[in-house]
Amino acid sequence: MISEDIDLQQLTADLKHALGPGEPVGYLRGKSVMRNLLVDMRGFSELEAEELIDTMELRGFLRFLGDPTERSVADAHWDISPHA
Numbered sequence: 001m002i003s004e005d006i007d008l009q010q011l012t013a014d015l016k017h018a019l020g021p022g023e024p025v026g027y028l029r030g031k032s033v034m035r036n037l038l039v040d041m042r043g044f045s046e047l048e049a050e051e052l053i054d055t056m057e058l059r060g061f062l063r064f065l066g067d068p069t070e071r072s073v074a075d076a077h078w079d080i081s082p083h084a
Helices: 008-018 027-042 046-058
Strands: 060-063 078-080
Touching: 008 027, 008 046, 008 078, 027 046, 027 060, 046 060
Parallel strands: none
Antiparallel strands: 060 078
């Protein structure tokens, strides 16, 4: 369960700051990288971090720029925008 006290905008900004330029790449790899960062940076469990990434994606803070169902564009980048 995700706490209502979590500032998703700030969390997105923290993720963006922690990632290197051009990262993350790939749909599943990118989600894994971002999940692991939340675990390391904020001490969330892997499940909590995964739920947060999914929520941030649904709310438009994280947007995959490719199509994860097509291999040729599955290695696209993510748009990470704290201003969703």
